[in-house]
Amino acid sequence: MKKTTLITGAGRGIGLEIAKIFASKNENLILTIRKSNQKKNIQNIMKNYNCRFKIFVGDLNNLNFIKKIGKQIDYVTTIINNASGENQKYFTDVTEKDLTEMINVNLIANFVLTKIFVKKMIKKKIKGNVVNIGSQLGKIGAYNRSIYCMAKFGVEGLTKALAMDLGKYGIRVNSVSPTKTIVKKSEIKNSKRLNLIKKKIPLGKFSTTEEIAKIVYFLTTNSAGSITGTSIMSDGGWTAGK
Ligand SMILES: NC(=O)c1ccc[n+]([C@@H]2O[C@H](COP(=O)([O-])OP(=O)(O)OC[C@H]3O[C@@H](n4cnc5c(N)ncnc54)[C@H](OP(=O)(O)O)[C@@H]3O)[C@@H](O)[C@H]2O)c1
Numbered sequence: 001m002k003k004t005t006l007i008t009g010a011g012r013g014i015g016l017e018i019a020k021i022f023a024s025k026n027e028n029l030i031l032t033i034r035k036s037n038q039k040k041n042i043q044n045i046m047k048n049y050n051c052r053f054k055i056f057v058g059d060l061n062n063l064n065f066i067k068k069i070g071k072q073i074d075y076v077t078t079i080i081n082n083a084s085g086e087n088q089k090y091f092t093d094v095t096e097k098d099l100t101e102m103i104n105v106n107l108i109a110n111f112v113l114t115k116i117f118v119k120k121m122i123k124k125k126i127k128g129n130v131v132n133i134g135s136q137l138g139k140i141g142a143y144n145r146s147i148y149c150m151a152k153f154g155v156e157g158l159t160k161a162l163a164m165d166l167g168k169y170g171i172r173v174n175s176v177s178p179t180k181t182i183v184k185k186s187e188i189k190n191s192k193r194l195n196l197i198k199k200k201i202p203l204g205k206f207s208t209t210e211e212i213a214k215i216v217y218f219l220t221t222n223s224a225g226s227i228t229g230t231s232i233m234s235d236g237g238w239t240a241g242k
Pocket of ligand 1 (some may be wrong): 008015061
């Protein structure tokens with residue numbers, strides 16, 4: 001059977017780029033998006049590739065949405081937990097709603113979805129992969145990022161613990177942790193903020209969506225056959241030192 005990769009948050013940004021690279025490798029795709037208006041764009045992009053794909057539209061905060069995917073899809077060889085919100089509020093301004101949504105999408109949805117599909121992998125004896133998209137902010141703190149850091153540190157912890165539990169089945173679990181990555185043209189307008197960020201990156205450049213997607217794909221290949229429970233940082237050296 002053809003390899004089948006499930007990607008959350010595949011409607012835009014890094015998730016969409018990851019979908020493209022797996023499609024270019026002739027894998028089948030299961031994509032989750034939140035907004036149905038992203039469907040058309042994905043369908044147009046996928047015309048360039050020889051791959052079969054299915055799109056599920058829904059909010060990952062809703063666990064019934066995830067369970068519905070589990071009922072319809074039986075065969076998945078790679079799970080990529082990419083979807084996340086962002087939040088740049090000062091600690092005391094963060095609302096309970098902000099907190100719940102951040103934890104839900106990064107941790108609860110990630111956990112529940114991974115559990116559903118890993119159980120299927122184990123049953124079918126698939127030596128598959130789980131790749132979680134973390135962040136350099138899963139390694140270090142930052143101003144105004146309390147809940148984002150909290151969630152992304154959790155993603156790194158989940159990655160390591162699952163690697164321990166699933167190693168005996170040959171299922172590898174890793175994370176890819178980017179620094180600032182430009183995903184929207186509109187971001188480039190705020191050049192003052194971007195220049196401040198760039199100054200903290202020894203390589204003096206942001207990560208690109210293509211770089212992140214290629215690292216994710218690499219982790220699912222035989223070349224990465226001994227890599228599990230770790231995180232590949234794509235941070236241009238930001239966290240290497242002061
Ligand atoms: N870009 C960066 O600088 C950067 C740096 C470090 C780490 N990361 C991580 O990389 C991953 C992708 O980020 P990105 O920059 O590509 O972000 P993005 O452009 O904001 O995309 C995030 C995706 O997640 C989806 N999503 C968010 N909450 C959801 C929910 N409750 N239910 C369903 N889908 C949901 C979004 O759907 P909608 O389109 O409907 O909003 C979107 O497709 C994230 O895990 C992020 O934390 C990004």
